[in-house]
Structures are given as C-alpha cells and as structure tokens.
Amino acid sequence: MKYIIIGGVAGGASTAARLRRLDEHAEIIIFEKGEHISYANCGLPYYIGQVIKDRNKLLVQTAASFRQRFQIDVRVLSEVTAINSAYKTVTAKNLVTGEVYDEHYDKLVLSPGAEPLRPPLPGITTAGIFTLRNVTDTDYIKAYIIEKRTKRAVIIGAGFIGLEMAENLHAIGMEVAVVEMAPQILTPLDFPIAALIQQHIRAKGVNLVLNTAVSGFESEGTGLAVLLNTGAALEADIVILSIGVKPDTRLAVMAGLKIGDTRGIKVNEFLQTSDPHIYAVGDAIEFNNPVTGLPMITYLAGPANKQGRICANNIVFGNKQTYKGAINTAIVKVFDMTVGTSGVASKNLKAAGIPHIVSTTSGGSHAGYYPNVEKMTIQIAFSPDNGQLLSAQVAGYDGADKRLDILAGIIKHNGTIEDMAEFEHAYAPPYSSAKDPVNMAGFVAENILTEKLNVFYWDELAKIGDGDLLIDVRSAAEYQEGRIGNAINIPIDEIRGRLDEIPTTGTLFIYCEAGLRGYLAQRILKQRGYDHVYNLSGGYSLWHTCNDEKGITI
Numbered sequence: 001m002k003y004i005i006i007g008g009v010a011g012g013a014s015t016a017a018r019l020r021r022l023d024e025h026a027e028i029i030i031f032e033k034g035e036h037i038s039y040a041n042c043g044l045p046y047y048i049g050q051v052i053k054d055r056n057k058l059l060v061q062t063a064a065s066f067r068q069r070f071q072i073d074v075r076v077l078s079e080v081t082a083i084n085s086a087y088k089t090v091t092a093k094n095l096v097t098g099e100v101y102d103e104h105y106d107k108l109v110l111s112p113g114a115e116p117l118r119p120p121l122p123g124i125t126t127a128g129i130f131t132l133r134n135v136t137d138t139d140y141i142k143a144y145i146i147e148k149r150t151k152r153a154v155i156i157g158a159g160f161i162g163l164e165m166a167e168n169l170h171a172i173g174m175e176v177a178v179v180e181m182a183p184q185i186l187t188p189l190d191f192p193i194a195a196l197i198q199q200h201i202r203a204k205g206v207n208l209v210l211n212t213a214v215s216g217f218e219s220e221g222t223g224l225a226v227l228l229n230t231g232a233a234l235e236a237d238i239v240i241l242s243i244g245v246k247p248d249t250r251l252a253v254m255a256g257l258k259i260g261d262t263r264g265i266k267v268n269e270f271l272q273t274s275d276p277h278i279y280a281v282g283d284a285i286e287f288n289n290p291v292t293g294l295p296m297i298t299y300l301a302g303p304a305n306k307q308g309r310i311c312a313n314n315i316v317f318g319n320k321q322t323y324k325g326a327i328n329t330a331i332v333k334v335f336d337m338t339v340g341t342s343g344v345a346s347k348n349l350k351a352a353g354i355p356h357i358v359s360t361t362s363g364g365s366h367a368g369y370y371p372n373v374e375k376m377t378i379q380i381a382f383s384p385d386n387g388q389l390l391s392a393q394v395a396g397y398d399g400a401d402k403r404l405d406i407l408a409g410i411i412k413h414n415g416t417i418e419d420m421a422e423f424e425h426a427y428a429p430p431y432s433s434a435k436d437p438v439n440m441a442g443f444v445a446e447n448i449l450t451e452k453l454n455v456f457y458w459d460e461l462a463k464i465g466d467g468d469l470l471i472d473v474r475s476a477a478e479y480q481e482g483r484i485g486n487a488i489n490i491p492i493d494e495i496r497g498r499l500d501e502i503p504t505t506g507t508l509f510i511y512c513e514a515g516l517r518g519y520l521a522q523r524i525l526k527q528r529g530y531d532h533v534y535n536l537s538g539g540y541s542l543w544h545t546c547n548d549e550k551g552i553t554i
Contacts, residue, residue: 049168
C-alpha cells in the first residue's frame, strides 16, 4: 500500500506516525510545502517572548529524524499543486529545484491546515506587518524586533494567539496595544468571563481597544501608523495580524471534494471525504459539533492530533473507529491569569435556539485557610430539562486549568450538573477544598434546576419594577464602599430580625459579593412567605466588572 499525506504539523505528522506503527511495510510519503514537518506552533509566541530560549525545542520532529525513526519519505519544501482523484495521483513541485512530477497513491490524507487572514487593507504590505503561523514567521518577527529595536507593538485581534503575543511582547519590554473589532476579547467566551480578563489586561498597562476596526496602515518616520475606523491612529514599530484563519481548501476544491457549510472540507464520522480514497484531518475539516449538532471547524492542536490517530486506524483497518467531534476546549495564559472554555458559550447556544440556564459562581483555588488562595470564577450553561452540561468557562489563577479539564470531561461524555456535584476530587489544602469549586458550581446549578434558587443576571436590572425591592445583604462596610442603584442594606445576619422592613408584595432582588450570602438570604425569605425572590448570579463583583467594562457609570 502507498499512502500520501499532504501537510505535516499536528494532523499530518500524527497520521503518518500512526500509519507506520500499524503498517511496517507500507510506502508513506509526506509532502510539506514549508521547511518544517512537525513543530510546536502553540509555543511560537513564547519563543518570541524568550520564555522558550532554545529554538530547537520548537521542532517536535525534523524531516531527518522522521525519516530515521519511521522510515517515512518526508519531502519538505515540496508543494502539491493538484490532485487527480480519477487516476489517484498528485502533482507535486519541488520548491527548491522547480521540478514538477506526479505520485500515485492508494490512500490520500489531506492535512493542509489553515491560512492566516490578511485583509486587503491600504498599506497592508508595509514593512513591519506580520502574521504568526509557523516557525519561519517566528524567525522573521524575532529578527525584525532585534534589527529594528522595536519598542511599540500593535496586535490586531484579541484571540488566543493575539493575547499570547501581547503578553510576550510586553514581557520583553515593549509598549503594547491590542485592537479588537468585537466588543470583547476571546469571542468563544461569554462576556462576563471575558470582562474579568479584560480588566486584568488593562491593569498590566496594555492598551486594549475594543469594538474598533483597523482601516489601514501608513509609514510614519521609522515606524507605522495603524489607522482605526474611529479616526484615531496608533503608533507602532511592529504590527502582528492575529485576526483569525480560514481553512485551506484549495486542493480539495480542485479535486472536486465536497465543501461544507462552514467552508471546511466535509468529512464523515470516519474522517473520510466525499472521495472514499481520500481522508482529511486538522484545521481544514468540517464536522458536526457534538453539543449543537451544527457543522463547525476547530483550529486546535489537540483535536488534530487525535484525528490523525483515528484517520490512520480507519485507513489500515477499514472504517471502524468514529470521530465524535470536538467540544472546542481551549485555554490561554494571560499574564498572571488563566482563562479557558469548553463546550458552547451561552450566546452561541441562544443563536442555535438551544434552551439553557446559566450559572456563575466563585470559589478559591484551594482551601481558604491555606496561604495564597486566589479567586476562581466558573460560568456554566446547562439544559433546563435534564441538567446536561453544555458549556463551561473558567477564569482564575492556580488550578483553573484543572477545573476546566474536569468540566470538559463531563461535557464530552454528555454528563450533567449532578456529575459536577458528585465529582470526587483529590483533596488536600494546597490543592483544593473539601467541596471543590466544581462541586460548588454543581450544587448551585442543582439548586437552580430544582427551583431552590432563582437567579437574575448582571444585565437584567431593568426587571426591577417600581413595586420591587433591591436588597444588598453584604455588611454595612461593603455597602458603603459601593452598591447597586437604590439598593437598601440588610446584612444577611440581620435579615431575620428585620423582616418588617421587607414588603410581602412585589418581587425581591437580592445580591451579595459573589452569590452565597444572597442564596442564604433567599432561602430564609422564601421559607418565611416571600414567594418571588431572586439572587444575582455572580454577585456584586461580577456586576461591577461587567458594567465597568461596558463603560456604564455605576
């Protein structure tokens, strides 16, 4: 058998290695138009920021080591220019010698990846404007920084790579601005969690410009002017375009393969394209989201590696193993904080017409009595019918990644908030509390689902009518430092003795700092004859952060 793989890195290289492990006698050829066959593209910003100092550590496998270990014919700087599916051949061009030739295959795997978006803006070709997608891009950026002694950087796009670049350029002493067209950073997140990270970024001295588009670039002295659609301009010595990517489907289109609704290569559950002899993996493929059932593309290394393994299994053994899709679990370090997401954000569930309930809770990274405990915020969305967990977002410091992984496992296996509440974790004071933040988020969600707790959200204060009452159950000192609107202050420990101040008509809206004291007050009042009582999900702290980031006077 002869297998040809177009494209290396995560999907293609993992497919090739697995094919060799399963079939020692097959002929395997990898065509890679770049110089490197397998590299740690997620580590590129950290090499620029000097966190990773040795460039060789970015190279997972070189072409030579791949040939040596796996006896695979690796052809770098070789671009496949056409696929003739009728004759099962590919046409390749050696980018060094210019030689053009054909190769026959029995099975073909497409792993072309994705291309960075580079919109046709005025001045886009000006020197000093870069995209970051591979090791070569990294080399260019690093050399430019050293040669030009750059001091001012503008990052266009506040996605995962954009924020990593902002942190790493800031770490090497550059003045950094980030411009994002959306009204928030990290669009896979819901706004409340994004708002927490935005405040942290601003606190680090980064100029975060949201809800603003770039209209062009101009040379200005020895640097650049980044022109904004507001009429303003930002000065820069270097610009990093990080506005997203699109699947590279050129070869697939030329071969007549089916392209999906999201413009990715359509594959079935076996990662097989519309041509039974051609499979596809990685950033260029479209599959159905396991939560929504809607078509999607994911640009993540984890799913690409797993797809490669499944693809190879199906090629060698026949279509036996199904790919169940990705729930887009992703995480990013943003200066001192960590934020991550898994599943489908509430805003996207709404767009898909999927009923759900949102709950936001805060807890400690470990036991409160153990030194250096730090706040962690968890937002989940779950089904109102059976409590199935549909999404999870975590923002915090130490241990945020661990909680996200737990929640991702529950989502991936169609678990419920009951699974969260009953999750048995490893507990010792340096690592957690006896009731982990995951458990606490599950407890709160169960209370909402069983109507022991009724919640309202940071952007729903308009629900409070003239006959209703807003009650702050924090301490008097907390109340004096800041409160919501015309709330009255009845601290939780005084509420039973001050029931005569609380009318039995109308609706009561309660809040505390994070939600727990509000819940306790709600339970007291509901069992004392007050039927319509709501507690602010996420509490005053989240409300304050969201309003501050929205620019609303509070």
